[in-house]
Amino acid sequence: MASNNFIDYVKLVCRSGKGGAGSHHFFRAKGLPNGGPDGGDGGRGGHIILEGNSQLWTLLHLQYQKHVFAKDGEGGGENLRSGAQGADIVLQVPLGTVARSVETGEQLLEITEHGQRLVLVPGGRGGLGNDHFKTSTNQAPEYAQPGEPAIEALIVLELKLLADVGLVGFPNAGKSTLLSVVSAAKPKIADYAFTTLVPNLGVVAYRDYKSFVMADIPGIIEGAAEGRGLGTRFLRHIERNSMLLFMIACDSPDIAAEYEILLGELRQFNPELLDKTRLLAITKTDMLDEELEAEMRASLPADMPPTVFISSLTNKNIQPLKDMIWKALHTG
Incomplete structure (x- = not known):
């Protein structure tokens, strides 16, 4: 490992x-x-x-x-x-x-x-x-x-890494980029799958000198719990995270379906992971105009977790995302 x-x-x-x-x-x-x-x-x-x-x-x-x-x-x-x-x-x-x-x-x-x-x-x-x-x-x-x-x-x-927030998503969802933007961590970033081969930790500065720890877990793919891709190699690290931030790129053909696949892999690995607080970040939204974003937001199923549309490239909604994470961490 x-x-x-x-x-x-x-x-x-x-x-x-x-x-x-x-x-x-x-x-x-x-x-x-x-x-x-x-x-x-x-x-x-x-x-x-x-x-x-x-x-x-x-x-x-x-x-x-x-x-x-x-x-x-x-x-x-x-x-x-x-x-x-x-x-x-x-x-x-x-x-x-x-x-x-x-x-x-x-x-x-x-x-x-x-x-x-x-x-x-x-x-x-x-x-x-x-x-x-x-x-x-x-x-x-x-x-x-x-x-x-x-x-x-x-x-x-x-x-099993101890972190407040675990980032969960397919390869190229933007997890490493987000971590590099909100913390001093410098994970390897490239435009191909499985750039991240090891977990990375970063301390995220928050308001009034507060902070929380974020963990970038290497990308999951469908079938990971059965050994495909990196398999369950790093899924154990998610067990110690207080909450999970799911990240899905806005160019996904079906955001809801991708979210369900990620949930299914976690459920198969350890059903207790689904008891953790969840947030959803739709990433790379600098590619969307306001109309497309509104359409995408309206199309999300009602049972999706609290969702924020972000862009790590332009810092769009990064502070609101931190606010959501902080609130979730301190309200259980």
């Missing part, structure tokens, strides 16, 4: 550290040949931890780190001395990262906040030393616990 610099899927072999063994040492000193047990506890094995980092937007830095092995805990010592804890490994990940077990498919955790730390694979607990097992009837226990074993797991890290 990659381009040169965008990686949203990595598979890792993870192994936590095993716990150190407890000690079964006995105190010996001149004049005290029969001193009691003084074996210390073993140290915990190292955890493997994920930490959210808002400065990251890709899993690229983990692409070639196929094996992640934490350090083992050290054994306990004499005089109730505990063994050293195995060093943890902390993996920095972008917000929106989900960890899954390859074996079961179960979602183990997700990282959604900067600085959030969650244990992905826990280290083994250290064993108790023999001092813990002395009793009134057993003053010299020979037993100490071994440390818990390491845990090895095959883990998939999957990134």
